[in-house]
Amino acid sequence: DPQAAIRLQEQLIAGDLMRRRREFVERWLTPAEREVVQLACKGLDNLTIARRLHKSERTVSNQLSHVYEKLHDWRGSPDDSITDRNVLIASLSPYFTLTGMQGT
Secondary structure, three states: OHHHHHHHHHHHHHHHHHHHHHHHHHHHOOHHHHHHHHHHHOOOOHHHHHHHHOOOHHHHHHHHHHHHHHHHHHHOOOOOOOOOHHHHHHHHHHHHHHOOOOOO
């Protein structure tokens, strides 16, 4: 059945993408960066994240900048492309949603 084959292929692709997301979060990010990313994926702004984690807003901004650089490299993005908060959320929020890691 061609439709079943297509569904199976889509499931395999989705599973591989989730594995890659998990690898990025668990291997590329520091625990502090993970905390910040979890909250950013919930839609919180830098000031709210900073208050919640008892950090300065500048520290949160710096941590997100480092995450953007890592995400850019991990995704294999062209040098002239932009990796920003929107790309971060689109790339990683499914990981936090599906793993139940909703942040604090």
